[in-house]
Amino acid sequence: MSSEPRMEVEIAGVRFRNPVMTASGTFGSGMEYGRFIDLREIGAVTAKGVAIVPWEGNPAPRVAETASGMLNCIGLQNPGVETFLERDLPFLRESGTRVIVNVCGHEPDEYYGVVERLNGVPGIDMLEINVSCPNVKAGGLTLGTDPKMLEEITAGCRKRASQPVMIKLSPNVTDIRVMARACEAGGADAISLINTLMGMKIDTERQTFVLSNRTGGLSGPAIKPVAVRMVYEASRAVSIPVVGMGGIACAEDAVEFMLAGATAVAVGMANFVNPYVTIEIVEGIRNYLIRHHIDDVRELIGAVH
Amino acid sequence: MSVKERAYVLSQDMCAEGIFSLVLRVSFAGQVCPGQFVSLFTDDKSRLLPRPISVCGADADEGSIRLVYRVAGFGTEYFSRLQAEDAIEVMGPLGNGFPLELAEGKRVLLVGGGIGIPPMLSCAEALAYTAHEPVSVTCAAGYRSSDTYLLEELEAVSEVIVATDDGSLGTHGTVIDAVRENGVAADIIFACGPKPMLRAVKAFAAERGIPCFVSLEERMACGVGACLGCVAKTERPDPHSLVKNARVCADGPVFDAKEVDLT
Numbered sequence: 001m002s003s004e005p006r007m008e009v010e011i012a013g014v015r016f017r018n019p020v021m022t023a024s025g026t027f028g029s030g031m032e033y034g035r036f037i038d039l040r041e042i043g044a045v046t047a048k049g050v051a052i053v054p055w056e057g058n059p060a061p062r063v064a065e066t067a068s069g070m071l072n073c074i075g076l077q078n079p080g081v082e083t084f085l086e087r088d089l090p091f092l093r094e095s096g097t098r099v100i101v102n103v104c105g106h107e108p109d110e111y112y113g114v115v116e117r118l119n120g121v122p123g124i125d126m127l128e129i130n131v132s133c134p135n136v137k138a139g140g141l142t143l144g145t146d147p148k149m150l151e152e153i154t155a156g157c158r159k160r161a162s163q164p165v166m167i168k169l170s171p172n173v174t175d176i177r178v179m180a181r182a183c184e185a186g187g188a189d190a191i192s193l194i195n196t197l198m199g200m201k202i203d204t205e206r207q208t209f210v211l212s213n214r215t216g217g218l219s220g221p222a223i224k225p226v227a228v229r230m231v232y233e234a235s236r237a238v239s240i241p242v243v244g245m246g247g248i249a250c251a252e253d254a255v256e257f258m259l260a261g262a263t264a265v266a267v268g269m270a271n272f273v274n275p276y277v278t279i280e281i282v283e284g285i286r287n288y289l290i291r292h293h294i295d296d297v298r299e300l301i302g303a304v305h
Numbered sequence: 306m307s308v309k310e311r312a313y314v315l316s317q318d319m320c321a322e323g324i325f326s327l328v329l330r331v332s333f334a335g336q337v338c339p340g341q342f343v344s345l346f347t348d349d350k351s352r353l354l355p356r357p358i359s360v361c362g363a364d365a366d367e368g369s370i371r372l373v374y375r376v377a378g379f380g381t382e383y384f385s386r387l388q389a390e391d392a393i394e395v396m397g398p399l400g401n402g403f404p405l406e407l408a409e410g411k412r413v414l415l416v417g418g419g420i421g422i423p424p425m426l427s428c429a430e431a432l433a434y435t436a437h438e439p440v441s442v443t444c445a446a447g448y449r450s451s452d453t454y455l456l457e458e459l460e461a462v463s464e465v466i467v468a469t470d471d472g473s474l475g476t477h478g479t480v481i482d483a484v485r486e487n488g489v490a491a492d493i494i495f496a497c498g499p500k501p502m503l504r505a506v507k508a509f510a511a512e513r514g515i516p517c518f519v520s521l522e523e524r525m526a527c528g529v530g531a532c533l534g535c536v537a538k539t540e541r542p543d544p545h546s547l548v549k550n551a552r553v554c555a556d557g558p559v560f561d562a563k564e565v566d567l568t
């Protein structure tokens with residue numbers, strides 16, 4: 001065995017330096033955490049969801065702490081695809097990391113508009129289609145919870161994009177395997193999961209909802225066992241690669257997702273707790289491989305079944 | 306440049322009932338400006354989010370910052386039990402700080418309400434020690450009662466007028482009542498405190514045509530501008546998303562009062 005294990009993974013022909021990515025919406029467009037870490041050292045930056053026009057999002061309060069996690073109802077505030085392309089993408093390209101652009105919309109045509117605008121743009125390695133945001137009333141969640149709609153929107157995005165298309169799935173469904181298969185049938189190059197679990201918090205002193213939107217998406221270590229189970233189920237239901245996320249906070253968590261079937265992983269809320277966490281996870285996976293005499297990280301993928 | 310690091314406690318004292326003063330040794334003491342804040346973390350793995358606390362003072366020579374806070378829940382209660390030589394995770398410096406350069410040569414009114422007083426002390430000290438043009442500083446401090454904190458330190462560097470909710474000291478009423486009662490004249494106002502107080506300060510400044518800057522509070526997750534969790538409504542498109550929702554942690558916490566909606 002060579003002393004340095006191989007960390008590279010590949011999804012739909014795109015090679016990633018290592019399997020550790022950032023989860024959309026928790027890492028801005030890389031600028032903020034780029035002050036703490038060298039973005040080249042992680043597998044990819046997945047940018048905050050972008051829509052065809054700027055979205056205002058929900059009023060404050062938008063975040064609340066919960067046991068080993070948090071709720072959010074940001075409501076996909078974003079500056080729109082044009083500002084993303086003018087301001088954020090040049091920064092990301094300059095940083096030398098792989099770039100995944102997360103796409104959101106209220107209805108299929110809004111998604112297609114963004115995908116068409118991103119089509120062929122250099123420096124975008126992959127698109128992630130967010131059909132699963134629990135904080136947008138009109139679109140998002142319903143799209144991602146109906147297999148027919150899901151297949152249709154997957155095919156619609158696939159047809160319009162030069163880049164590989166990854167569909168981000170909601171955990172707020174009865175059977176994740178049905179959704180995963182619908183994406184595969186629609187031509188998805190990969191799927192990612194899980195987005196946040198729908199939750200609620202009530203302030204008992206004031207007898208009011210804590211979040212402006214009443215409900216919010218739960219993320220963080222609290223959701224990890226649910227996410228691992230869903231990654232396991234989804235990865236066994238399809239033959240396209242799966243990017244796993246939900247509560248990853250250390251290298252062992254990342255390894256757990258890969259053993260369950262993920263080809264790569266994404267780190268979300270943990271960035272808020274430790275801005276260096278992604279780099280530490282990369283290092284920790286390397287150490288894990290050395291400790292277990294594994295010379296290629298891909299050997300972990302789906303190894304427990 | 307902000308960092309997250311493990312910081313050692315140099316000292317901790319109680320300044321009034323439920324109000325604590327914590328001094329931490331940090332690597333970034335020399336970079337901190339009045340109005341900036343730090344994120345403090347507990348070591349309880351079920352309470353993961355940072356607690357934002359304003360910097361009340363920084364000593365670049367000693368490499369330390371001072372935080373003054375009120376026990377308000379789990380996190381602040383945890384911090385209050387820290388003793389010298391204990392360690393705590395801290396991230397900073399964060400946010401923009403007050404535009405003290407605009408105060409050069411001016412009559413400055415600092416308005417602090419309750420736990421908004423600590424950042425006003427750091428402004429008063431910075432203006433007293435580092436302004437190039439002479440400034441005259443008046444600080445209007447609003448307390449619940451005569452159980453005051455930081456008052457002597459404020460008096461050492463500024464004219465101080467006091468208002469208390471219960472009338473046990475100074476003006477019986479709000480800080481703005483105290484400002485009016487004392488006929489304070491000012492060319493610029495810096496303020497920090499509860500939202501109703503900030504609303505009153507904004508109205509007072511508008512009535513007199515005085516430039517006014519306020520420090521806002523909002524629930525935070527990342528504290529560095531990445532998550533869009535902590536927005537305040539603004540009059541003009543915000544610099545990040547261009548939708549009139551500025552990030553309190555990164556575009557603030559200090560805003561021109563005219564630019565933010567405090568309703």
Ligand SMILES: Cc1cc2nc3c(=O)[nH]c(=O)nc-3n(C[C@H](O)[C@H](O)[C@H](O)COP(=O)(O)OP(=O)(O)OC[C@H]3O[C@@H](n4cnc5c(N)ncnc54)[C@H](O)[C@@H]3O)c2cc1C
Nearest residue numbers: 065354356357358359374375377378379380381420522523
């Ligand atoms: C920029 C900024 C500067 C601040 N400076 C100071 C200061 O100098 N001194 C001081 O005493 N307090 C300050 N606060 C308020 C302080 O952050 C809260 O009192 C503290 O977070 C409460 O935490 P807890 O765990 O004790 O309360 P809990 O109620 O147990 O906290 C639960 C969650 O809610 C959040 N939270 C609760 N109250 C607030 C609040 N008022 N603002 C923002 N988040 C809150 C906590 O951070 C935590 O995530 C500041 C807030 C902001 C936004």
Ligand SMILES: Cc1cc2nc3c(=O)[nH]c(=O)nc-3n(C[C@H](O)[C@H](O)[C@H](O)COP(=O)(O)O)c2cc1C
Nearest residue numbers: 023024025049072130194195219220246247268269
């Ligand atoms: C504040 C916040 C904002 C998010 N915004 C987005 C988003 O814009 N698009 C998206 O697909 N997922 C978004 N997510 C979901 C995350 O990408 C991730 O799927 C989820 O948080 C689970 O991972 P975690 O537990 O590691 O945070 C957001 C999550 C958080 C906490």
Ligand code: FES
Nearest residue numbers: 526528530533554
């Ligand atoms: S707390 Fe994340 S943007 Fe302000």
